[in-house]
Amino acid sequence: MTMTFDNNQPIYLQIMNYMKRQIIVGKLKPGDKIDSVRELAAELQINPNTIQRTFQELEREGIVETRRGLGRYVTSEEATIMTIKKEMAGDLLDRFVQGMKELGFESNDIVSIVAEAVTGSDAKGSGKQ
Amino acid sequence: MTMTFDNNQPIYLQIMNYMKRQIIVGKLKPGDKIDSVRELAAELQINPNTIQRTFQELEREGIVETRRGLGRYVTSEEATIMTIKKEMAGDLLDRFVQGMKELGFESNDIVSIVAEAVTGSDAKGSGKQ
Amino acid sequence: MTMTFDNNQPIYLQIMNYMKRQIIVGKLKPGDKIDSVRELAAELQINPNTIQRTFQELEREGIVETRRGLGRYVTSEEATIMTIKKEMAGDLLDRFVQGMKELGFESNDIVSIVAEAVTGSDAKGSGKQ
Amino acid sequence: MTMTFDNNQPIYLQIMNYMKRQIIVGKLKPGDKIDSVRELAAELQINPNTIQRTFQELEREGIVETRRGLGRYVTSEEATIMTIKKEMAGDLLDRFVQGMKELGFESNDIVSIVAEAVTGSDAKGSGKQ
DNA sequence: GTGGTCTAGACCACG
């Protein structure tokens, strides 16, 4: 795996969000073992301290668990994962809607803009996706 | 004017975005004189250097112009203002849509979530909801 | 007359150079009367203090003279004008050549670059200009 | 390294141009680590904030990159460096040629003046001069 | 250790 990092956000946050998305989307499933700090640090060419911090935060959110001597695992609590998914989606939505309103867009505008944007970007393949 | 600042973003950026919104929304009109560094610093209780930086960046974006010895003014180029409005809206939109897709939401879901959110918050969509 | 000003150089210097060029090129001839501070200030929409300073500096260089109660005049000393022309050309040349050498260009390169640039920009109209 | 500063130009600009030249000329190579803000500030006896500003601008031009927590590096994009070299040379050339024309020099004059100047200063043009 | 941000305040050119 390779990641490209955005300079305006701490790397640990970027990796953290990346892993949360992997879990939410099901690429990492409940109970799956997670790469060790060292493995991930080597893979991403990132300071192990940074990975360590990433995992710490993921644990604090309950989406990752440490089993002593065995390593780290995705939580088996599917409810936790759903909660975090909703939380992340809610954050995205709030930031977007509030931002658009601050720019003077009305509710109607906002809906049409989104509608246009998403249909524009995947109008082909109506059945498949 | 008073502003409350969010600790997770540089103050100069927060003021910058605030002023861009004021201009975009028309509270500051093309050609209007802008408070001087010293005035704004006093008003917001922020160090003049921080305000200086804010203006520097606004100028770099072309939405504010300096007239030597006279002060700073909102650009009279309305096109520039429109461009920046589109840019800001586009950024918000992209971040939102991309973020939602990374969480596994389909285009349809995204549109309905937004529709529900904005009609919920201002009751305009009388019939549907 | 209208002038567009560059923000990176004091306006008085820009006007000063403009007037020196007018004199050097012969648009203002030795002994010609020069616009008054007020006239020029009005014409250029510039603070009279700035024009005042411009004239002060031009006098210091001897290219402009004040006749009490009569106004300001281009010097009748043609030698002074020639000297200033050489000075200005010399400054331009030095700054250019030194700058190019600091970028690593060799003498040969510099000559060819200039040759190409000037013939490129006026290759047409060999007889006329 | 020591630098002597010219009072007519901001120090941060002077250092900026100095560093750009170092990179263009190859004394600092693509990917090289650059002195930290603190080191350079100590070396040049300049306030760290001024150095900070220098680097900020260099980064905006893409010739320098920050790696979070690790330091700053010369960009590895050699194309960027070439572009900046051309840009700087073009600026010098334009300012020179336009300035000379504003003084009334013809294309031919300009070329001969340059030719004379550079061969005069390094004796390479053995036969002609 | 490294860069990013901010405060406090000075000085100056410019208009």
Next chain:
DNA sequence: GTGGTCTAGACCACG
């Protein structure tokens, strides 16, 4: 009065 630059130094997130 206005902006531009600079100094001196603090604090913090990040790696």
